[in-house]
Amino acid sequence: MITSLRLVNFKNFADETLRVGPFTVIVGANASGKSNIRDAFRFLHGIGRGYTLAEIIGGQYGGGGQSEWAEIRGAMKEIIRFGQPAFSLQVKMENLAYTIEVGRNEARNGAFQVTRETLEAGSRTIYTSHPGEGDPVYAQGDDTRLVLHMEKISLQRAYDRQFVQGNYARRIMVRPDQPALTQIREHRRVLRAHKEYAEQAIKVLANMRFLDLDLNRMRRASFSGQIALGDGGENLPTVLQAICADPQREKILTEWLRELTPMDVRGFEFPTDSLSGRVQLVLREANDRQVSAYAASDGTLRFLAMLAALLGPNPHRLYMFEEIDNGIHPARVQLLIDLIEGQTAKGASQVVTTTHSPDLLTIINDDTFENTSVVGRLDDADEAIIRPVAELPKAGALRKSQGLGRLLAGGWMEDALAFTEGDNDEEGK
Ligand SMILES: Nc1ncnc2c1ncn2[C@@H]1O[C@H](COP(=O)(O)OP(=O)(O)OP(=O)(O)O)[C@@H](O)[C@H]1O
Ligand SMILES: [Mg+2]
The missing domain is CATH 3.40.50 (Rossmann fold)
Known part of the structure; x- marks a missing residue:
């Protein structure tokens, strides 16, 4: 330290x-x-x-x-x-x-x-x-x-x-x-x-990491296996996917997110685009509505990226x-x-x-x-x-x-x- x-x-x-x-x-x-x-x-x-x-x-x-x-x-x-x-x-x-x-x-x-x-x-x-x-x-x-x-x-x-x-x-x-x-x-x-x-x-x-979050980069789909969050928030979907591989961590993550947003976030989904092989980030809400990273709010994404940095693998x-x-x-x-x-x-x-x-x-x-x-x-x-x-x-x-x-x-x-x-x-x- x-x-x-x-x-x-x-x-x-x-x-x-x-x-x-x-x-x-x-x-x-x-x-x-x-x-x-x-x-x-x-x-x-x-x-x-x-x-x-x-x-x-x-x-x-x-x-x-x-x-x-x-x-x-x-x-x-x-x-x-x-x-x-x-x-x-x-x-x-x-x-x-x-x-x-x-x-x-x-x-x-x-x-x-x-x-x-x-x-x-x-x-x-x-x-x-x-x-x-x-x-x-x-x-x-x-x-x-x-x-x-x-x-x-x-x-x-x-x-x-x-x-x-x-x-x-x-x-x-x-x-x-x-x-x-x-x-x-x-x-x-x-x-x-x-x-x-x-x-x-x-x-x-x-x-050391110097996060300088960029909304466009955070929204972009990423390749599975990319579990290092970029300085601009790149690879956010696959970093979150890695966190969610552990049910306990997934729970912590959704609890934090639920507190943040008025909508009731139930969990995450990570659909893979079959052509490009890229993984997308999708938030699942209480009424089973799905919101992609492209539609998620800026503040939600920023908060998620900080969660991903602090709770992700190899902090x-x-x-x-x-x-x-x-x-x-x-x-x-x-x-x-x-x-x-x-x-x-x-x-x-x-x-x-x-x-x-x-x-x-x-x-x-x-x-x-x-x-x-x-x-x-x-x-x-x-x-x-x-x-x-x-x-x-x-x-x-x-x-x-x-x-x-x-x-x-x-x-x-x-x-x-x-x-x-x-x-x-x-x-x-
Ligand atoms: N080589 C230097 N010698 C003396 N002063 C310098 C030098 N380089 C930068 N500065 C001073 O540092 C100031 C910029 O400081 P800095 O960018 O850290 O501000 P900040 O506290 O981050 O402000 P903000 O809240 O607006 O982001 C410049 O305005 C300049 O006066
Ligand atoms: Mg400054």
Whole structure:
């Protein structure tokens, strides 16, 4: 589980840390930086997918020129905070802390390169590009190789076959155009014990999903066996079909859906088109009327897709939904929040969402309240700050007396942010 994300000179953040919990809610005015936080998660996810920096930031295209991975918004020009030479992100996950700093090499047409990178496990530094806070070294005086210092390891610790005598520090070289994290897994001079830490971090980063639901794609019939929900909601029929293969899960699914829609949904049907072999989604209503995905309402489909993501086979470790309440009636938002709070409390998946919805904020439980952050700019400063709402002055009491939604709608959160500034110690609590 990811517990925090620190952003330094990333987009409009100078140095801010987002607290991440089982269910993390991010609020803030338009253009405050909420989606920039999503971009930071996407950057980390791109690392997990093994891409180079140019691919992560600029997009990755498969053989047919189709995009397998969309560029980060603003891509090359705007990922680093204006006027700064580099950005860095640090993600903490249970015992691991991974930090990467990325700058541009002007000698190489401004190509992105790793300028610092560290992987820590508890108090151990598995590798770093700059031991003792010195400057990182590019080998041979050129910039095509970054030197990594691997953790000093003693004989007892080296449990792979390599011959290691006494305390042993090892330097290896990696390419600076790709995060070292995904290079050392193949590196023949890296101990297996170290590779395992890297794999552990990669697994967390790789296992994120960024749902950006597209109604047309959700309505489309899909091929049976396609049980991975696409980012746009693709394969919704066959993912739901997979869930319904288990009667117990089917029951959970229809119960949620029945709550959502006034019509009485009895169940699902998945007719297969004999010519194309594609599976369609059909909702069966109480009077045995059938409604195809093409006729089902937008909100129903959105809700279904989120159910499919959270209840489907092989749930991901982290889901990012932007404006989760989009298209869902306020009275039903409660259902969605119940579902997410219930699913994330089990510990298998985390959900991060942005919202502008006061209703959503009013109904979150105490745990989610602790993991709700506000993003805002002070006096129209260029950079934005991130603070847990629970740490704003009197937040807890005001939440009880007025409800969090009213505090959002009335602009209280942004006002309260101003009081926390210049007060970086613990006093603001
Ligand atoms: N490289 C950069 N340096 C400084 N500021 C930047 C940079 N890139 C983007 N920004 C700022 O970030 C803002 C956009 O932030 P973002 O898209 O995260 O807003 P948001 O909180 O998601 O808003 P909305 O609620 O409207 O979606 C831009 O208006 C710009 O001011
Ligand atoms: Mg946004």
